[in-house]
Amino acid sequence: MSNTLSYPELADLIQARAGVSITPADLEQPGAHFDDFGVDSLGLLGVVGELENRHGLKVTTGAESAKTPAEFLQLVNSSLSAKAGA
Structure with missing residues (x-):
């Protein structure tokens, strides 16, 4: 398992946990904000929870x-x- 999270992995997690389809290329755009894609803090909380379960760690607060x-x-x-x- 990788020790870093990539844009493609983040796009997959957002789809699975927040229900929003985003391409990795869109996420990589300079100045891209989650609000632009309809991803809110609750969606990101789901992504964080999944990462914590997968990696067995507490992801940095915030x-x-x-x-x-x-x-x-x-x-x-x-x-x-x-x-x-x-």
Whole structure:
């Protein structure tokens, strides 16, 4: 299992947990915000919960409040890196 979350994986998780279809390319667009795609904090909370279950870790507090996909990935990947280094 990878120690980082990618845009394609994030797109799949958003589809599965928030019910919103987004392409990875859309998520990668500079300036993209979750609001642009109709993904709210509850949708992101579902994604965070899935990641915590998969990886057995507490994702950094605030990931569910991230405004952009880039910010979300940075927060999640920091948590995953910290776990890998522990």
